[in-house]
Amino acid sequence: MTRALEAEHRRTLWWRTAGPEDAASPAPAPPDGSRVDVAVVGGGFLGLTAALHLARRGRRVAVLEAERVGSGASGVNAGFVVPNFAKADPAAVVKRLGRTRGETLLRMVGMGGTRVFETVRENAIACDAEETGWLHVAHSPAALEVLRVRAEAWRSLGRPVRLLEREEARALSGARLCAGALLDESGGMLNPLAYARGLAGVALGAGAMIAEGTRIDAVEREGADWRLRHAGGSLLAARVLLCTNAFRTGVARRLADAVVPLQVYQAATAPLSAEEARRLAPGRHPAADTRANLFTYRLDAENRLISGGMSMLPVGAHARMGRMISRRLADELRLPAVPPLEHVWTGRAAMVPDFLPHVFEFGPGFLGGIGCNGRGIALTAMLGEALADASCGVPLAELPVPSGPARPLPFAPLARIAPSFAIAQARWQDRRIGREA
Numbered sequence: 001m002t003r004a005l006e007a008e009h010r011r012t013l014w015w016r017t018a019g020p021e022d023a024a025s026p027a028p029a030p031p032d033g034s035r036v037d038v039a040v041v042g043g044g045f046l047g048l049t050a051a052l053h054l055a056r057r058g059r060r061v062a063v064l065e066a067e068r069v070g071s072g073a074s075g076v077n078a079g080f081v082v083p084n085f086a087k088a089d090p091a092a093v094v095k096r097l098g099r100t101r102g103e104t105l106l107r108m109v110g111m112g113g114t115r116v117f118e119t120v121r122e123n124a125i126a127c128d129a130e131e132t133g134w135l136h137v138a139h140s141p142a143a144l145e146v147l148r149v150r151a152e153a154w155r156s157l158g159r160p161v162r163l164l165e166r167e168e169a170r171a172l173s174g175a176r177l178c179a180g181a182l183l184d185e186s187g188g189m190l191n192p193l194a195y196a197r198g199l200a201g202v203a204l205g206a207g208a209m210i211a212e213g214t215r216i217d218a219v220e221r222e223g224a225d226w227r228l229r230h231a232g233g234s235l236l237a238a239r240v241l242l243c244t245n246a247f248r249t250g251v252a253r254r255l256a257d258a259v260v261p262l263q264v265y266q267a268a269t270a271p272l273s274a275e276e277a278r279r280l281a282p283g284r285h286p287a288a289d290t291r292a293n294l295f296t297y298r299l300d301a302e303n304r305l306i307s308g309g310m311s312m313l314p315v316g317a318h319a320r321m322g323r324m325i326s327r328r329l330a331d332e333l334r335l336p337a338v339p340p341l342e343h344v345w346t347g348r349a350a351m352v353p354d355f356l357p358h359v360f361e362f363g364p365g366f367l368g369g370i371g372c373n374g375r376g377i378a379l380t381a382m383l384g385e386a387l388a389d390a391s392c393g394v395p396l397a398e399l400p401v402p403s404g405p406a407r408p409l410p411f412a413p414l415a416r417i418a419p420s421f422a423i424a425q426a427r428w429q430d431r432r433i434g435r436e437a
């Protein structure tokens, strides 16, 4: 890992709690000039899931990871398993894609949590997975009405989602602003770095190759194949999957140009007392609320409180965000004293303007997957399979995910600073709500 990336990873709670790396360790780059059926660029949840499906179908597949497995967002996220969209409502998805395609995508996304926990169970991945369900807390009566419609839409698709009125929601959540909640029983939480390492172990066991320290700088057409170039040589692949999320290193830039990067901070406290943990989350549900500047919280296996936020300015952000997250925890959860923060860390998420997952085509058989929008744990479990399907010959038009040529965002430099303005606006709205509450 580069020194800067490793320094950030060492700040995370997961670095301390994920346990030792799997004994079946990934290898260095495949020998120069070797050829595989599918080359997967990026060893996060998405690349590892795609590789696992491909290996199980007998494909010769190599994951090429610039750093270490889980070096990206997969190793630093908050571990909420949330099987829905960050912003897009089911009705909006159907309106945008039409009933058939919209409902196909919704069914796929809705299955994400169930699939994650199945994978964890079936492969005995030790990642502190808790299939508790996920709570979306309405901060106001108006927000509860939005959740009521949303819960009904998911129920009509067969998902185990229900609306909790104020009293029931308050019994399950310690949140100060709670007018009710949506409970998706197929959600939950886990230790993301342990899950990523576990996925890598399962993919290796299924026959995938995983090469760490292999940054792909270029992918070029060569006859009917693709040549992937890295500092130590190159390899050929019939098909390529770009699973590099928000990174801009080497060939990753092709995908990154289509997304808005979002710097997200997380903090974890020292463990709470068992009594306090029971008060805040008697069912141990991870929770997020409906505000624009959303408030999130969960417990880890040892009852540390984990919450997050976004910073408008990068300078001095770790210390500032730590203080801000701590104050917000005290305020939103009415904690007489917040236990000291043990960890404050950051990572880069990738947002897509329409908040939907996409498969992008860079050339014949050269695809990229993106669009997890802060829901990547559940979503990659499904999107990875869709990418594997496409690499095995399923036409793009038959995938459950919108697909097409990659389109760089217009005004890309502006897109990169847009989140700062969005955060400022969300905080302003938040302060207004705080005054009204």
Ligand SMILES: Cc1cc2nc3c(=O)[nH]c(=O)nc-3n(C[C@H](O)[C@H](O)[C@H](O)COP(=O)(O)OP(=O)(O)OC[C@H]3O[C@@H](n4cnc5c(N)ncnc54)[C@H](O)[C@@H]3O)c2cc1C
Pocket: 041, 042, 043, 044, 045, 046, 047, 064, 065, 066, 067, 068, 069, 070, 071, 072, 073, 074, 075, 076, 077, 078, 079, 080, 081, 082, 214, 215, 216, 217, 243, 244, 245, 246, 247, 248, 249, 250, 251, 252, 264, 265, 266, 346, 347, 348, 349, 372, 373, 374, 375, 376, 377, 378, 379, 380
């Ligand atoms: C702080 C934070 C909190 C989050 N919280 C949650 C949450 O609670 N729940 C949730 O569902 N989602 C959450 N997310 C989003 C989630 O983490 C991501 O959607 C998910 O991890 C994306 O997985 P991925 O495999 O696509 O990308 P990544 O995990 O980012 O993996 C991309 C990989 O590509 C590698 N790479 C880059 N360039 C190259 C190259 N040129 N050659 C080879 N390899 C390369 C990188 O080293 C990296 O390992 C959060 C994100 C952040 C940043």
